[in-house]
Amino acid sequence: MYARSASYIVKPGLIQNCCRIVDDIARNLVAKQPGFIDHIILVSEAEPRLTTVMSLWQSREDAESFLRDWYPAIFLRLASLVDGRPEVEYFTCVSTRLGNNKLCENLSDKNNRSALDKTG
Numbered sequence: 001m002y003a004r005s006a007s008y009i010v011k012p013g014l015i016q017n018c019c020r021i022v023d024d025i026a027r028n029l030v031a032k033q034p035g036f037i038d039h040i041i042l043v044s045e046a047e048p049r050l051t052t053v054m055s056l057w058q059s060r061e062d063a064e065s066f067l068r069d070w071y072p073a074i075f076l077r078l079a080s081l082v083d084g085r086p087e088v089e090y091f092t093c094v095s096t097r098l099g100n101n102k103l104c105e106n107l108s109d110k111n112n113r114s115a116l117d118k119t120g
Contacts, residue, residue: 001037001093002060006086007052015043018081022053025074030055035062
């Protein structure tokens with residue numbers, strides 16, 4: 001499983017509207033994309049305007065296809081609600097209790113050991 005996070009600073013007073021639009025987009029457009037698993041919308045307790053959307057994908061290729069083919073149009077829909085561009089990060093899942101844990105890479109896989117070793 002592969003995850004992509006996009007963190008936004010939402011304009012004052014628009015957090016509920018922004019989260020509703022993101023959820024609507026995820027349910028009605030993104031959910032139909034190949035490899036899409038689910039999404040999570042998080043709002044920071046420390047900075048209530050900071051919103052992070054995590055999308056979960058079967059593979060990196062699925063996430064990259066979405067980013068290339070759909071994300072620019074989606075960001076245009078959000079642009080009036082957020083300050084600046086999102087901060088985007090990518091993650092490889094190494095463990096989860098979500099649904100079928102076979103979605104994550106095997107911890108004994110050489111590539112994942114290598115990635116984990118780099119983090120200390």
